Amino acid sequence: MGLFSFLFIFVGWRIILCGSTSVVVENIRPLQLLRDGTTMVSSEGTFEMGFFSPGSSSNRYLGIWYRNIPVPTVVWVANRCKPMNKSSGSLTLNNVGNLVLLGENNSVVWSTNSSKQAGKPIVELLDNGNLVLRDEKDENNKENYLWQSFDYPCDTLLSGMKFGWDLKRGHTWQLSSWKSSDDPCNADFTYGMEYDKRRHTYPESIIRKGSEKFYRTGPWNGLRYSGYPELRPNALFDYRFVYSDDEVYYSYTLKNKSRISRIVINQTTSVRQRWIWMEAEKYWKEYYKVPRDQCDYYGQCGANAECIISGNPICQCLKGFKPKSPQDWSSMDWSKGCERISPLMCQEKEKDGFMLFSGWKLPDAQNTWVNKSMNLRECRAKCLSNCSCTAYTNSDIRGEGSGCVVWFGDLYDIRQFPSGGQDLFVRISAAEIVYQEKARAERKAKRAVIIMAVLIGLACGMILIGLYIRKWRNFYEINAIISGKNCQEEEDLELPLFDLHKISTATNNFSQENKLGQGGFGPVYRGVLEGGQEIAVKRLSMWSGQGDNEFKNEVKLIAKVQHRNLVKIVGCCIYEEEKLLIYEYMPNKSLDYFIFDQSQGRLLTWPKRFQIVCGIAKGLSYLHHDSRLRIIHRDLKASNVLLDEAMNPKISDFGLARSFGGDQLEGNTNKVVGTYGYMAPEYAFGGLFSIKSDVFSFGILMLEIISGKKSIGFCYENSGATLIGYAWTLMKENNAVEFIDKCLIDSYHSMKEVLRCIHIGLLCVQQNPVDRPNMSSVVTMLSGEGVLPQPKPPGYFTQTDLWENHSPSSKLLSSCTFDTNITDVEAR
Template sequence: MVGKGPVSRKLRLKSQFGCVGFFAEARFRGCLKGFVPKSPEAWVAGDWSEGCVRRVEMGCGKGEEGFLKISKLKLPDTRTSWYDKSMDLNECKRVCLRNCTCSAYSHFDIRDGGSGCILWFGDLIDIREYNENGQDLYVRLASSEIEEYNIHYVKGKLRVMLIVALCTAMFLMCLCIGLTVFNIKKKKLATKEIVQRESVRVSSRKKEEEDLELPFLDLDTISEATNGFSNGNKLGQGGFGPVYKGTLASGQEIAVKRLSRTSRQGKEEFKNEIKLIAKLQHRNLVKILGYCVEEDERMLIYEYQPNRSVDSFIFDKERRRELDWPKRVEIIKGIARGLMYLHQDSRLRIIHRDLKASNVLLDSDMNAKISDFGLARTLGGDETEANTTKVVGTYGYMSPEYQIDGYFSLKSDVFSFGVLVLEIVSGRRNRGFCNEEDKLNLIGHAWRQYIEDKACELIDEAFKESCSDISEVLRVIHIGLLCVQQDPQDRPNMSVVVLMLSSEMLLLDPKQPGFFNERNLLFSDTLSINLEIPSNNLQTMSVIEPR
């Protein structure tokens, strides 16, 4: 990976122990100690594009690994790194050794003898060798490889001392001949071994290990940050398990989503959430900082949102007064922008499938952050819809076509958004709401109030005084009703919703909403129905059809 020569090449360097594969870019022709060319024939011919591989396989977590100190280097690019300024080098080594994805470590700050810890995960980018002013890098290798290197190093020193002591031309000539023959044979054997090992590896490897593209935090670090997952640090509880507030050694505040063993979100949903949210970057989406899979634990680490979720305000008799109308309408606009990004502006076309008040978090400035992507699904190419035999989500927010037929699309999220808009404006839940006069749920009540020109009666009394323009509130209710229409084709796209919320464009009259006669349900918040295999449970679930 690092050698001598003026030519710049990208060398592909893959680990052999199964935890991570990574690429490296080198400015020279050689490989790092412990690595050999992947294709010796191409290497000899001057083609170094296939890069280097580890000479000896490693058994991750079996005590067969260590670190080789390589000096006078420019340290790798820090895009896949993690650091802790307070950690010493011994602790740095221990943390790296426990994490299979950790490739190397070094001092974070080289001044005054070095301090802190920086870890690299996966790819090692842009390593260079300097004759002076270089730094030390501790690269992960098999223990046998490190021992062999140390033995060769000692033998080399003894050989030099012997040559100097004897100081005879004959000995030097014989030694040179012997070394030449030895190196030729060793090179042939190494080349044969590399070719055989690569052939076996390629043939046995049917699919590559998933790259989660996120920093790994070990269980001890998270436990310390959350004070041993104490009740005093607990922020809340969901179907997946509890959420804890924590503070890392660096001072950064985090929220730890800890999946319980009986969580409805299983291993696949956990992986799905990591893969999706790690690739998303938007001010109205919650940012994920890392993950932990250790022993029986599965945890996600998010940036901490001090104001928790929207439902903790709008459904609370006291705190609802803290959300005046300007704040509520900005929250609605933020959710709309976040959904528009998921549907059309992100690298992946994503349907959230579980948008609800408790899954919209609020930062210190009351900006909306959409969270919980465990049930999200991606659509490829120009797809806008899909089917599923397993309907999962939350009653009161699911669209009729999804809840009944397992048919979901971008318009399914639009329906959930419309329900959320009506809840934010009214301060009442859609599920469980029952008006004594018309016996309708919140959607049906809002529709009835609208067609009878009484929509202003839907407005939450907690913010009426802070609302200087009732017409703006009525316009938002109108938009909410457009989003919950029965037919998905009648619902607007989120890009149109964002435009309607930010302009005075003319609005169409909404048609009859879906599920507007839904009654108060007695089931749990999260629904999971398999449409092909009937349940063996004693308790049954009925899906209510709209009129």
């Protein structure tokens, strides 16, 4: 969006809100008026309060909105259902220190009802969007508010607001939707937390349509709502849940004040949504919404049934239950739910039992009883002692068995999650226990038959053992490396081993939705461990011989190096043919995702790109000069540089790396591996690799970061010049500014710094390795110290250079494409 367009929308939005350009005030004191056409702005300019007309309506309201967002976004309205017809409204402090909104003929439209008297009242709009009335004399406790708008939410929950109950005052913090985009008055949909202190019910958040339940989050289980397993530690916000004798509430705080996010109960689609403001694109992006699917609508399957969104049909009776109306059930009408197959033996309590169900959104908490100190065994006994008790579970899953919740009567609104749900013990009759045991015995017998058939099949398949010898040898070698028992290793690597089941659960069984990418070694998946830690899991392809070597190499090397600009390995997992490497998760993907895309590239300003260049240089310098082993990466490229949440670079993928001991500086190989466009000439055509071959790759990467263009396939007009040749030519013509990525024009403050970086990049890609600086010198050069030597003509000046030096029989390319494999070179 251009600057002119942005200003046009912004000014138009201000005129719609205020009717004209507004006068701004900082606060309101007694006898002062905030009139229509005047606004109050928070200290840092984030929020603004004044009079506005929503949508196409001509009615006037007093509200609070985001000041610097061009899309009209009102977060609070004082007179929601009492609009004013003319622009004659004003806000003032009366003689007893209450806020009063006056309409036509000074009629009272809305007012606060603070019972406390203030010696020197003052009204201020805080930078979190909270309108507060406080006593200016109370300087020692500025947060001792006489009244605050956060206590009276409308349809929006902001960072720092409470959502729930103040049990001491009997006050509720809940949201209610607008009737329409033209009318902010309360509509049918409300979103609040429901909790009965007298009956010890389990607190949970519920959306109601009128008096009917529409959606519920499930009870809070100590970590998250049981019906919302996606609520986990994340990079956007922190959240907390307070469950005490005085208060029961949920709240969140944004981790980065520069990010803008809000929760809204929508006035038209009846969903609760979290929105994030995308500053670069100038629009609100939906982060999540509920209800998410058909299973989220309250009571979808009736009583004693579970909803499984992947099932067919989605509603299924619990084990031990049958449809109450089979005819309705078969016609997809599940409203009547399910009933027990066999009645409970209430008078013979010892015969009743419980069946464990896992991965559930817990049933409706309306008919529950809670005890925070009772353990799980006592909870079971408590349930058995009451004929009406039908289920029990832990009240706090963090307590490892502490806390007890029991349900009475039918169980409503249950759904199953593939991961992240909660356990529930459902009461079943003695007859059902006998039936289940019989069914279990039959399944056991069937398994025995299957096992016998498998054993016979294995006996017939022994002829394939030879194909797996190398696989098993690598398996034992890797185990020896990780455990530190290899006789050639001097020190334990102390690399944690993970259970395959935990990694499978963390990645949702290596689902396609969790897949981050695919390499020559195999796929990479995003995962979340039980404690909330986010990870990236590299899953070695079972049939990749190259992948086996990469796995062993990566385990040996990366476990020994630690640096802020190298990706950190969390552990590994080995189970039979499965070999997994677990890394810290990088939320901002890889560097190539940004620098080679015009829209994403705008997010990387020159200061950020320069910071990334310096970080990569420091990481390589550590590998070459400061680590216990001298390590040559051999595959440095944009896709192997990952970015954390703060856009700090971390070098990854050490599968092709080689290590040296002592004073060794270079090596030679008959098997050249790497990526076209980044390999140094002496390595690509002679197999000679050294720290200077990594320096060449760094120079290529540095020029790509500055220009926003890929080295592979680059062509300048019809001359056939490579990216290196293009940079060299422009520098010799004193026109290096043409080399800079066009989206950086407005973000660099020192042209000298950018040109110095192009100069350093050309020094790194010299034809002769001796002419290239080492990485420690590059780090010094980037700091702006010293005079730079003049570079000589670089290697790979034109596309044909890549082929002429390799093989006399190779045909020169007539075009600028460069995606053909070179004989004897294994490129990825």
